[in-house]
Amino acid sequence: MAFDSLSEKLQNVFRNLRSKGRLTEDDVKAALKEVKMALLEADVNFKVVKQFTKSVQERAIGQDVMNGLNPGQMVIKIVNEEMVKLMGSETTELAFRPGKELTVIMMVGLQGAGKTTTTAKIAGKLKLKGKKTLLAACDVYRPAAIEQLQINGEKQGVEVFTMGDKNKPVNIAKAAVEHARKNEFNVLIIDTAGRLHVDEDMMAELEEIKEQVDVFQTVLVVDAMTGQDAVNVAGTFDEKIGIDGVILTKLDGDTRGGAALSIRAVTGKPILYVGMGEKLSDLEQFYPDRMASRILGMGDVLSMIEKAQENIDEEKAKELEQKMRKNEFDFDMYLESMSQMRKMGGFSSLLGMLPGMGLGNGKMPDIDTDEAEKSLARTEAIIHSMTKKERTNPSLLNPSRKQRIAKGAGVDISEVNRLVKQFEQMKKMMKKMPGMMGGKRGKRGMFKGLPF
Known part of the structure; x- marks a missing residue:
């Protein structure tokens, strides 16, 4: 995403604030100086940056914040609120003439x-x-x-x-x-x-x-x-x-x-x-x-949910769920789950919406999204190299068949073996978790509408 560099810098500033039990006025000013530099480097208008940091500082060095139980967290909350205000506070939609007017x-x-x-x-x-x-x-x-x-x-x-x-x-x-x-x-x-x-x-x-x-x-x-x-x-x-x-x-x-x-x-x-x-x-x-x-x-889970609702085929999702309940999970379903994820923008797009992911903030290990996308593409190539019977009945996959599949997908046989092993582990996991498939958890279970 466009803001990866800015996000990383701001999160470093916030991490330092959180690590301090109490904040002094100098701590806040030093943090805001770093915020100011990060915003300018992100090519934010100079006058906008000046007004933004001024507004944050005026609110952040107030008695309620400085004497609060968690002043670092309060400063972050203020930065968030001021940033929202900067971009318009409320969502604006295209306007239309009333009724059937053009x-x-x-x-x-x-x-x-x-x-x-x-x-x-x-x-x-x-x-x-x-x-x-x-x-x-x-x-x-x-x-x-x-x-x-x-x-x-x-x-x-x-x-x-x-x-x-x-x-x-x-x-x-x-x-x-x-x-x-x-x-x-x-x-x-x-x-x-x-x-x-x-x-x-x-x-x-x-x-x-x-x-x-x-x-x-x-x-x-x-x-x-x-x-x-x-x-x-x-x-x-x-x-x-x-x-x-x-x-x-x-x-x-x-x-x-x-x-x-x-x-x-x-x-x-x-x-x-x-x-x-x-x-x-x-x-x-x-x-x-x-x-x-x-x-x-902080992520954007709401947008991710909306993306899922817009792009996931509800009928196919139901079909996947029913097959999983019957423990009929096969490679065709595996392929369909990847197709659903691609419709939602792919691995990197989804990661960008998860809190703390893909931004190098120290909370999560760095994930090479390009390599993850390539890995998904190789997985698809392997499954496409299988016959229809092999996809629906993976137990047919003996060494000679795996060798043929690896050659057809242009990968090493070790990648085919790895995929088959992952698939079997996933199938065992699903067999052990009937509650997650709908059981006592309600009408559609925890996997409602999700691509697997």
């Missing part, structure tokens, strides 16, 4: 920020919420922009309105509105053209669309990897055409993430969503409190 959303941003992909991601989210959404391809300058939107729209099962690249964007937008009204769409999302930098032509085009079309929400897409530039771009767009909210993309990348902590404070505009990957499902609602928890190493 809501027009205009997506804007610089070229390369991921605007076209994000447009399709939003359409997918709205479809899940029961909105009948139409996409309009108004980027007539970038090669393949229209085709990219059409391909992604098809993947999301959302219609794309296009008039090719020979018409003016404002005319395409107006025609799209007519098409949407005639065909009873709830939402129209206009994908506009970006430029490599903010220029007059782009702004004039966006202003013309807003004059000719009744745009209800203007959403800016910015690249989190550009750091402070993302904040500056947000300020310029808001000043020139007015924006209602921001979507931060590439927050999963190797970036310092300062934009997420600065945009709301500098522009006053809320972050609506964050892009956490390249898949069309990799778009998360932005929750300031959950983001603060992730940054401070």
